[in-house]
Amino acid sequence: MTIINFAIGIFIIDILQIFRQVHMLQLNSYNFDSHAFYLKKHIKDFIINFFLLLSSLIVLFFNSFNIYLSLICIFQLIFLLIILIENLPRKMIKPLVYTNRVFRLFFTIFIITLLSFVPVFYIIYNREEIALLLKYKSLFLPILFCSIMPLVVQISNYINSPIEKISRNKYIKEAKNKLLSMNNLEVIGITGSYGKTSTKYFLSEILNEKFNVLITPSSFNTPMGIVKAIRENLRSIDEIFICEMGARRVGDIKEICDIVSPTSCIITSIGPQHLDTFKNTQNILSTKFELVDYINSNNKEAKILVNGDNEYIKERINNNIKTFGLNTNNDYYAKNIYTTSEGTSFTFVDKNDNKAISFHTILLGNNNILNLISSIAFSKMLGMNYDDIILSVKRIKPVKHRLELLKENKELSFIDDAYNSNPVGAEEALHVLSLFDTSTKICITPGMVELGEKEDELNRNFAKQMINICDYILLVGEKNTHRIKDEIYKTKFDKEKVHSFSKVQDAIYFARKLQSTKHKCVLLENDLPDNYN
Numbered sequence: 175m176t177i178i179n180f181a182i183g184i185f186i187i188d189i190l191q192i193f194r195q196v197h198m199l200q201l202n203s204y205n206f207d208s209h210a211f212y213l214k215k216h217i218k219d220f221i222i223n224f225f226l227l228l229s230s231l232i233v234l235f236f237n238s239f240n241i242y243l244s245l246i247c248i249f250q251l252i253f254l255l256i257i258l259i260e261n262l263p264r265k266m267i268k269p270l271v272y273t274n275r276v277f278r279l280f281f282t283i284f285i286i287t288l289l290s291f292v293p294v295f296y297i298i299y300n301r302e303e304i305a306l307l308l309k310y311k312s313l314f315l316p317i318l319f320c321s322i323m324p325l326v327v328q329i330s331n332y333i334n335s336p337i338e339k340i341s342r343n344k345y346i347k348e349a350k351n352k353l354l355s356m357n358n359l360e361v362i363g364i365t366g367s368y369g370k371t372s373t374k375y376f377l378s379e380i381l382n383e384k385f386n387v388l389i390t391p392s393s394f395n396t397p398m399g400i401v402k403a404i405r406e407n408l409r410s411i412d413e414i415f416i417c418e419m420g421a422r423r424v425g426d427i428k429e430i431c432d433i434v435s436p437t438s439c440i441i442t443s444i445g446p447q448h449l450d451t452f453k454n455t456q457n458i459l460s461t462k463f464e465l466v467d468y469i470n471s472n473n474k475e476a477k478i479l480v481n482g483d484n485e486y487i488k489e490r491i492n493n494n495i496k497t498f499g500l501n502t503n504n505d506y507y508a509k510n511i512y513t514t515s516e517g518t519s520f521t522f523v524d525k526n527d528n529k530a531i532s533f534h535t536i537l538l539g540n541n542n543i544l545n546l547i548s549s550i551a552f553s554k555m556l557g558m559n560y561d562d563i564i565l566s567v568k569r570i571k572p573v574k575h576r577l578e579l580l581k582e583n584k585e586l587s588f589i590d591d592a593y594n595s596n597p598v599g600a601e602e603a604l605h606v607l608s609l610f611d612t613s614t615k616i617c618i619t620p621g622m623v624e625l626g627e628k629e630d631e632l633n634r635n636f637a638k639q640m641i642n643i644c645d646y647i648l649l650v651g652e653k654n655t656h657r658i659k660d661e662i663y664k665t666k667f668d669k670e671k672v673h674s675f676s677k678v679q680d681a682i683y684f685a686r687k688l689q690s691t692k693h694k695c696v697l698l699e700n701d702l703p704d705n706y707n
Contacts, residue, residue, distance in 0.1 A: 181294045184316045185287075191323040192283050197270040199327055203396050204275070204338070206328065208422065208451065213324050275338060282330040290319035342398065346433055349404040353434060359412065360556070361434050363465045365419040365427055366442030366481070367458060368596045369545045370395065372573045373442050374418045376549035380566040384558055385413045395420030397430055404434070414556075419465060422451045427464040438477035438555075439465045440548050444486035446628055447596050453626065459486045470494065477555050479506075479548060496555070498548045500540065506551035508543060515579070515609050518543055522550055531560050533567050538589075538609070539577045541602045546570070575701070577606060586686065586694045587613075592701035597622065597632045601639055603699050608643045610695040615643060616688070618681045619699040620650040621658050630657050637661035644697075646671045646688065648681040 202208040270276070293315055319326060353359065362377070364370050371392075378389045390403045395418040408415065419430045444459050452458045469476045480487050482497025482504040491497060497504040500511075502523075511520040517536040520543060524531070537546060546567065553563055572578040575593040582588060587610070591603040600622060607615050617640050621633045637658040640647050647662065649655035652674060662672055675681040678701065685696045 181291065181316060184320050185291070188287050188316075188320050188323060191320065192280065192287070192327065193270065195324045195327040196276060196279055196283070198324075199279075199331060200270060200276065201268060203422075204331060205422075206332070209328055209331075211451075213328065275334075275341070278334055278337065279327075279330055282334055283327055286326055286330060287319060287323075290315045345398070345401050345405065349401040350433060350435075352404055352408060353415075356408075356410070356412070360414045360438065361436045362414065362416045362552070363419050363431065363434070363436035363439040363469075364416060364442065365421065365439070365462050365465050367445040367447040367462070368599055369442035369541065370418045370420070371593075372542060372576050373440060373545040373548055374416050375573050376546050376570055377440075377552055378416055379570050380549055380553040380558065380563055381414055381416075381556065383562045383566050385556075386411050387414045387416060388412045389416040390418045394418070397426075397433060400430060400434060421458075421461045424452070424457050424461050425464070427461050428468065431465060431468040435472070436465065436469055437473060438552075439469055439479070440552055441465065441480040441487060442545065442548065443481050443484050443598070445484075445596060445598055446625055446632070455486055459490070463490055466490070466495070477552070479552050479555065481544070481548070483544075496551070498544075498551045500544065500547075506547060506554075508547050511540070511543060513538060513540075513606075513609060522547065524551070524554065527554075529560070531564065533564060535567050535570060536579075537570065537572055537577070538579060539602045539606045541599060542572070542577055577603060584693070585690075586696070589695065589697045592698045597625075597636070600636050600699055603697055604639050604643050607695060607697045610693070613693040613695040614645050614688075614690040616646040616648060616685050616694060616696045617644045617699055618648045618650065618678060618685065618696060619655075619658075620678070620701070621654040622700060623654060633657050634661040641665055641667045646673070646685075648672075648684060649674045650678045650681055651676065 198212055199209050202212055353361070364374050364377075366373075374389050378387050381387045386409070388403070388408055390400055391407070394400060394403055400417055400419075404415075415434070417430070417434050417436065419427050421427050441462055444455065444462055446455055447458070452461070466478055466480075469478060476494075478495045480491065480495055480497055481499055482488065482491065483499035483501050496506070498506040500508055502509070505525050507523050508520040509523060511518065515538075517534060518538060519532070519534045522531045522533055523529070533546075533550070535543075535546060537543065550563055550567065553566075554560070575590050578590040580588040580590055589603065589606055591599065591606075600619075604617070607617065619636075619640075622636065623629065625632050633654075634657055638661065640658075641662060647658075647667075649658060649672070655674065659672065659674070663669065673681070673684060675684065678698075682696070682698075685694065688694065
């Protein structure tokens, strides 16, 4: 293999890495801190890459002296093949979106990468005049850049940041002007540690009976995702804009509020999530209540509804805030909840109007019912009557990947709760699985992430909960599930019914093929985001 061929090989690996690392950066919302955490977590991969490339270069050097030529060539090809396979494109949950920002980032990265090949270009131009050892030294810089390509992507993102800030401010201004032009638009902010997306969909389904409603699509809950939704989807006839607001650090909700100027809000819950960036639940509480603080500072008569059952939220409740939950001390609550594998019936109590109304829904799980209660309550606060709300609730379907019951055939059903798991949601999902008491109960999970220092403890608790309910436990990925397996192995749970798989598809295939005399019910609990794989 010649120096030129070797350089071409490095460049191909560079290209593969660039696409992959830009994708990871996009998944981390182009945030320097979030992406730095990802890089730190994968530092071993980058070190291995460097030593494999360096070893390959050393092999190439000896190859020039024809020492054990065939054997050396084999080793070199193996090294390069390992690196190439490691960097091949993978199937992702969220594909890379080719925005203008991505193309600008590609341009900057390619320029920097090409600069690392300047010594190689010089060697190629001066073929015979350069000493052999110097020729090989010229490849060291491309090897180094190839090994630290994730860092190169991060640096390129920093270089582009002034341009991106100008572009970002332009789009934000357009979105704000569009909102300001709609004087009668009700902007409902929804935030919380979990339950945001489900509440958003449930509320929109009910309000659509009477109003023209726009919601932020899918999980578009970042500032620029929300701006995109406003610029592209908000119509002059829309009367209500339901804005899901996500956060990973203090100040994130305030940033979104400054863009959309919410006029009312719902806080679904507060709990241990994204602790890697928030550090503690008090920071989460303060961040989520940035929404309430913003609305109160602009409109003392605003409609504010919060989860009165939540232990963290309770300390911030005052007379201006209405509450919902399952406890009777709330302004709106549910009682007589009866759940089967076919759906849920409950009585909704409205203390303000002194009414108790019966509802039925195909939704499963108390978490879904809690989200539904908030949606019913807020719809009433906006002027809807209960007859219309009852009809809407009957038609509401589960949000995809959030306790969604999928009946494959007579022998097999799936409870799809694959969207990023949290301790409260995981416990509720297992409770729903327990309702299938005549079935063989199987749980497929990679465990839970983004829980900071509590991650080990909460995953061990999750293992204890699975032991009491599941007949089979199928774990996906050794890296995130070893603590779960350790906890299971401490008990009398049959180790023959605990299996590990590298891919969730393999676990699902195993569950399908598993022999059972009873109906099989499979819970898919959590699907790790791409930047955790």
